[in-house]
Amino acid sequence: MSVNDPLSQPLMRVRQGKLIAGVCGGIAKWLGWDPTLVRLGYVVLTVLSVGFPGILMYIVLWILMPQEPV
Template identity: 35%
Template structure:
């Protein structure tokens, strides 16, 4: 089996599906899932980790290009 397009996908923040920084929208676009699922998972993760997920979100906001 061969693929015509072997270029890797780039991971960027979303410019269209953003609420705050576009990190959740970028994750949703990269994996092809609904952005609301990613946002809900981020909220649940922030409660489960005691706020560490919020720090991870902020770090991704700074690191991931737009």
Template identity: 40%
Template sequence: MNRLYRSRTDNKMTGLCGGIADWLGLNATLVRLLVVIAAFCSFGTTMLLYFIVSLVIPKAPYGPNPYNQSYTTY
């Protein structure tokens, strides 16, 4: 099962929309657009929920560092 994390690479403010897009398999721009439309339709309640959820959901763990490879020379 895929866990929901805030994105470290696809972030504009907190990485929440990028993380939701990765989790759902959607485009991050589409998710951001839906959040903006929902914010206007809900008179700002969506933005309050956005920041609360951003505090609750953790950032994605760091992946393997491609520059930290140990090569054995003989």
């Protein structure tokens, strides 16, 4: 992997630009994607899965993903 490859960085929740806990923002930053697209994709997948699995996964990621340093 190259130095500029976003996947070479650890997956962490973001501090700035977060809406709830920074999980979707952290995933977007890690993948090098737009956070709005990741959030919309998460909402669509959550609605299509009748809500519970998506909400449960968000809570698990909130607990397991470390927050980026100050």
